[in-house]
Amino acid sequence: MNQTxxxxxxxVARGLFPFALTLLLxxxxxxxxxxxxxxxxxxxLGLISIYYWVIYRPDLMPGWAVFLLGFIQDLLGGGPxxxxxxxxxxxxxxxxxxxxxxxxxxFTLVWALFLPVAAISFLLIWLxxxxxxxxxxxxxxxxxxxxxxxxxxxxxxxxxxxxxxALLR
Amino acid sequence: MKKxxxxxxxxxxxxxxxxxxFAFLLLVASAFGLMLLGxxxxxxxxxxxxxxxxxxxxxxxxxxxxxxxxxDMIESLSELAxxxxxxxxxxRENERLRSWQAVAQKLEAESTALRRLTRAVPESSLRFVTAxxxxxxxxxxARSVLVNAGVRDGVAKGQAAITSDxxxxxxAEAGMQSARVLLITDINSRIPVLVGTGRDRAILAGxxxxxxxxxxxxPDVDVAPGDKIxxxxxxxxxxxxxxxxxxxxxxxxxxxxxxxxxxxxxxxxRLADYELSGVLMPPGARDGTLSADGSHARxxxxxxxxxxxxxx
Numbered sequence: 001m002n003q004t005x006x007x008x009x010x011x012v013a014r015g016l017f018p019f020a021l022t023l024l025l026x027x028x029x030x031x032x033x034x035x036x037x038x039x040x041x042x043x044x045l046g047l048i049s050i051y052y053w054v055i056y057r058p059d060l061m062p063g064w065a066v067f068l069l070g071f072i073q074d075l076l077g078g079g080p081x082x083x084x085x086x087x088x089x090x091x092x093x094x095x096x097x098x099x100x101x102x103x104x105x106x107f108t109l110v111w112a113l114f115l116p117v118a119a120i121s122f123l124l125i126w127l128x129x130x131x132x133x134x135x136x137x138x139x140x141x142x143x144x145x146x147x148x149x150x151x152x153x154x155x156x157x158x159x160x161x162x163x164x165x166a167l168l169r
Numbered sequence: 170m171k172k173x174x175x176x177x178x179x180x181x182x183x184x185x186x187x188x189x190x191f192a193f194l195l196l197v198a199s200a201f202g203l204m205l206l207g208x209x210x211x212x213x214x215x216x217x218x219x220x221x222x223x224x225x226x227x228x229x230x231x232x233x234x235x236x237x238x239x240x241d242m243i244e245s246l247s248e249l250a251x252x253x254x255x256x257x258x259x260x261r262e263n264e265r266l267r268s269w270q271a272v273a274q275k276l277e278a279e280s281t282a283l284r285r286l287t288r289a290v291p292e293s294s295l296r297f298v299t300a301x302x303x304x305x306x307x308x309x310x311a312r313s314v315l316v317n318a319g320v321r322d323g324v325a326k327g328q329a330a331i332t333s334d335x336x337x338x339x340x341a342e343a344g345m346q347s348a349r350v351l352l353i354t355d356i357n358s359r360i361p362v363l364v365g366t367g368r369d370r371a372i373l374a375g376x377x378x379x380x381x382x383x384x385x386x387x388p389d390v391d392v393a394p395g396d397k398i399x400x401x402x403x404x405x406x407x408x409x410x411x412x413x414x415x416x417x418x419x420x421x422x423x424x425x426x427x428x429x430x431x432x433x434x435x436x437x438x439r440l441a442d443y444e445l446s447g448v449l450m451p452p453g454a455r456d457g458t459l460s461a462d463g464s465h466a467r468x469x470x471x472x473x474x475x476x477x478x479x480x481x
Contacts, residue, residue, distance in 0.1 A: 027225055031232045032305040032314070034240050036433025040377075042307035067196045071203065075221040077306040078313040078341070078349055081214055082203030089196055122309075129310045132204065137356060141309035141377060 014167055018060045019069070021163070022049040026073050040141050043149040045156065046073050046088070047121055051114055052160045054092045055102045057168065066092040080132040087124045091117060107157070114153050122146045219344030222304075222315055226347035229303040230317050237436065295408055296442040298323050300348070302435045312355035312377060313338070316438055319346040327407070329400070329441045335412035335429030336360070336400060337438055350438060353413070353428055354381055361403040362413055365396035373398065373413060373426060380417055383424040392416050398426050408443040 025045035032039075046069055053061035070085030077084070095102065095117060102110055126142045207214050248255065283289075300322070304315030318324050320343050328340045330350040338358065341351035351358050358375035364386060371386040386392065396416040402409025417427035 027228060028232065030225075030229060030304040030306050030315070031236055032302055032435070033236055034434055034436065039305050039307040039432070040309055040312075042305075044308070063193050063196050067200065070200070072221065074203070075218050076225060076304070077308060077311060078218070078351070079308075079311045080204060081207040082200045085203060086197065086200035089193070089200060093193060125310070128204075132208075133356060135356075137310065137377060145309040 015060055017163070017167055018049070018053040018057055019065045021160075022046055022053070022061075022065075022069050023072065025049050026069060027076070030076060041144040041148050043152045044118075044122075044145065045152075046070075046084070047091070047118060047149060048114075048153050048156050049160070050088055050092055051095060051117060052157055054095050055099050055110065056160075056164060058096055058099060060168075061092070063089065063092065079129065083125055083128045083132070086128070087121050090124070091121050107154075111153055111157070115150055118146055118149055118153075122149075215342050218349070219319075219342050219347070222342070222347045222349060223319065223344040226303055226315060226317055226344075229315065230301070233301075233303045296323070298328075298440045298442065300324070300438055300440060302438060303347075305435075310356075310377065312352040312358075312375065313341065314350050314352065314435060314438075316348050316350055316440070317346065318440065319344045319348050321345055323442060324348045324440050325442065329407050329411060329443070330438045331411055331441060332430055332435065332438060334431055335414060337428075337430045337435065339407065340440060348440070350440075352432075353430075354379060354432075360413070361401045361407070362398050363401045363409075364390070364398050364416065365392055367391075368401075370401055370403070371398075371424075379432070380425040380427050383416070383426055386424060392419055392424065394419055402443075408441050411441070 025048075029042055029045045050061060050066055050069065054066070066088050067085050070083075070088035071081070073084040073088075074081045102113065105113075122142050122145065126137065126139055130137050298318050300316035300318035302314045303317045306313060306315075316324075316330075324340060324343045326340050326343050330337045330339060336353060338350045338352040338355070339360070340348050342349040352375070353360055353373060354375045354377065356375055356377045358373075358381070360373040362371055362373045362383070363369065364371050364383065367390065369386060369390045369392070372384045373381050374384045375381040383392075383398075394416050398413040398415060400407055400409055400411040400413060412429055414426045414428035414430075416424070418425035
């Protein structure tokens, strides 16, 4: 009896791992590193994490989790609400529809496809921000953020793969 | 993942797919709802934000300490390399500052005497809350930081956030134990300022770049790069005379300012509580709802203060 309770708890904890990790990354991205000029181009770790888990463990990254993560990102970021929630959701749905093809693809292929996915996500975020404010925001900063996000993808994806192998079999 | 098999799957699979799609649409609709809600009910959104930042701040506080320790170590190591040179530099600067101190003291005495003569309304005193920067949301679209002090420490919405260099921003939301400081470079930031020795009024408007714009400067005003910019104190709980930056770019339609603040090293911020004398300012009217007479009352520099507020 006791054994089964623990096993079940263990399973739940493991099941929550992708969500918890993404939440941690969303918050961890906010730790001030006091590095000049880094803050505006800090990579969007949440986007990377959701992309990865939607491909490899969609059962552990359902729509509500994606929505919640976007919502928390919006709340913490100080920008208008709903923007990240919406963009993360659309991204997850698009990637989720192609996951059979992606999940069996090579690492390079998944990374290569992250390039357009992230580009469209950033474009959408930028558009929604502009619409929300009613004025044009300089897109250069978003472009740089896109580049750093794409650049750190391999490191994070490698770490996720290790974690997935260790915790989720 | 196990798949339902047999005859049941004929029924459950479409139902499940339908439920899945419906849930997705519902979530998308909620996201749009949130966007509208943010426009419609700013107070509710602010409260939700404060609650979340309050919850996250202790974690960020803990997480930012190792980062700071490492940074401090690197900085002290690099300083160690040039200790002698820096010492000589500081000695020279100290001498210069001493002479400035003498000048300041003389001017202060003179100013007090003149104020007494003209019976000017006394300047209100500033009260500071010092807070540590524990969060920097970063990203391309907003410029703000989270600090680990809130309402219970005396922080209130609208207070000015400064460092030893100058103005950094203002408190946009104040939670119980955390607050969000909207930096002057943020696209939503509007700060009433005075430019140059002529003390011409303008609005410092951020646009997410490192150099905010100067708006609404009278067309006949002469400004040159290097002119100092200070807060005017017009319209709100903002103290006048805080150093902001210098004019960096002059040209057709592109007047820009370079803030004094060192964005890479925002570690501690002082949140200035500008306390107007009690008679003019009923207690409790300070946060957010400053009355027009508050700004008129300390207008003792000739310029007439319209009841405007530096609002987002």
